[in-house]
Amino acid sequence: MQISKQVNTDMTQGSWIRKMFEAGAKLKQEFGESNVFDLSLGNPIMEPPEAFQQKLSELAKNPPPGMHRYMPNAGYKDTREAVANNLSSEIGMDFTSEDIVMCCGAGGGLNVVLKSLLDPGDEVITISPYFVEYGYYVGNHQGLLVVCPSKHNFMPDIDQIAESISAKTKAILINSPNNPTGVIYPSETMHQLGVLIRAKEAELGISITLISDEPYRKILYDDLTYPHPFRYHNKTIVVTSHSKDLGLAGERIGYIAIHPLFPEKATLLEALVFCNRTLGFVNAPALMQRITKDLQKATIDVGAYQSKRDLLYKGLIDSGYEVTWPQGAFYMFPKSPLNDDVAFTEMMLKHKVLIVPGSGFGTAGYFRLSYCVEDSVIEGAISQFQKAKALLNNA
Numbered sequence: 495m496q497i498s499k500q501v502n503t504d505m506t507q508g509s510w511i512r513k514m515f516e517a518g519a520k521l522k523q524e525f526g527e528s529n530v531f532d533l534s535l536g537n538p539i540m541e542p543p544e545a546f547q548q549k550l551s552e553l554a555k556n557p558p559p560g561m562h563r564y565m566p567n568a569g570y571k572d573t574r575e576a577v578a579n580n581l582s583s584e585i586g587m588d589f590t591s592e593d594i595v596m597c598c599g600a601g602g603g604l605n606v607v608l609k610s611l612l613d614p615g616d617e618v619i620t621i622s623p624y625f626v627e628y629g630y631y632v633g634n635h636q637g638l639l640v641v642c643p644s645k646h647n648f649m650p651d652i653d654q655i656a657e658s659i660s661a662k663t664k665a666i667l668i669n670s671p672n673n674p675t676g677v678i679y680p681s682e683t684m685h686q687l688g689v690l691i692r693a694k695e696a697e698l699g700i701s702i703t704l705i706s707d708e709p710y711r712k713i714l715y716d717d718l719t720y721p722h723p724f725r726y727h728n729k730t731i732v733v734t735s736h737s738k739d740l741g742l743a744g745e746r747i748g749y750i751a752i753h754p755l756f757p758e759k760a761t762l763l764e765a766l767v768f769c770n771r772t773l774g775f776v777n778a779p780a781l782m783q784r785i786t787k788d789l790q791k792a793t794i795d796v797g798a799y800q801s802k803r804d805l806l807y808k809g810l811i812d813s814g815y816e817v818t819w820p821q822g823a824f825y826m827f828p829k830s831p832l833n834d835d836v837a838f839t840e841m842m843l844k845h846k847v848l849i850v851p852g853s854g855f856g857t858a859g860y861f862r863l864s865y866c867v868e869d870s871v872i873e874g875a876i877s878q879f880q881k882a883k884a885l886l887n888n889a
């Protein structure tokens with residue numbers, strides 16, 4: 495088969511999440527679905543809010559004329575306005591529809607942003623552990639992902655980032671609340687990052703864009719508020735989606751937002767719209783734009799995810815695992831009791847628990863758990879984690 499060598503290599507290395515999916519399917523067939531505890535996938539179980547179903551049936555009953563036609567590549571003006579108004583009230587800055595491009599999920603949006611910014615060989619810095627698709631997304635546009643390890647509690651290490659910035663740095667890509675750790679970058683860290691970027695731009699005579707990937711922005715726990723990156727740096731682009739906050743992962747709807755004071759904003763907007771078109775997305779799904787226009791303030795039941803976080807965290811801590819307290823998203827990233835996180839993943843597979851090794855996120859020695867699952871799955875997994883720990887303690 496004449497497929498690209500690069501794609502062939504990428505596929506062979508494969509994603510751990512995919513591998514676990516396949517291993518899980520086998521186990522479920524052999525032992526039955528209810529005897530396998532799958533914490534490997536970030537596929538939300540929460541149904542979209544009631545308002546989503548209402549809007550969907552209204553549109554089905556009374557479809558506006560031309561509802562399924564092409565539209566401007568940036569998306570419907572009234573949807574972009576609704577997104578801008580919501581951001582203005584959330585952040586306290588003046589956004590307009592000209593700051594928004596509707597896109598096909600955060601994955602689609604990140605590709606549009608990277609395509610718009612990168613020339614071959616340009617570098618994009620990210621902080622590990624990180625969402626593994628970043629490497630592919632940056633590679634899609636001939637850039638190079640530079641991975642900067644985080645420090646204690648998975649916080650960005652500003653000194654390390656400073657060392658990683660070079661004349662080739664085009665962007666810094668952050669993700670908070672974070673997949674896989676669930677931590678939120680606090681305002682002090684965001685402030686330091688903004689100061690660093692501006693100092694390095696002046697020192698090296700380059701332009702660095704801060705890209706903030708925020709599909710979990712509205713999934714925050716313990717009454718925390720979100721330190722919006724827009725507040726700390728003008729040259730910021732936010733990419734987000736309603737995959738997780740409205741439980742619409744299969745519908746591919748999200749948006750890109752540009753800082754209202756981004757220098758040469760009009761040219762950037764034109765580039766984003768052009769790339770949305772030429773990457774073949776053309777526009778974000780029409781039906782979803784019409785629905786999410788009215789749901790900018792709605793979310794799935796975040797409290798239910800918080801209870802799942804509490805249940806899993808307590809179960810792991812009581813069993814003797816080391817876990818950093820997750821403040822948002824629906825992931826946690828405990829320390830692997832074996833130095834070799836892949837070996838521990840295989841051990842848990844024997845206990846019929848599916849997890850993802852930290853190496854799959856650029857950070858060996860840990861494992862990722864996704865708790866957007868039924869409580870019974872979490873409870874079953876905890877009892878298996880207890881058994882595994884007891885076995886290791888007695889070994």
Ligand SMILES: Cc1ncc(COP(=O)(O)O)c(C=O)c1O
Nearest residue numbers: 536599600601625669673735737
């Ligand atoms: C950190 C992060 N970014 C981006 C995405 C892509 O999400 P989507 O394209 O569904 O919006 C995900 C999905 O899991 C993610 O975890």
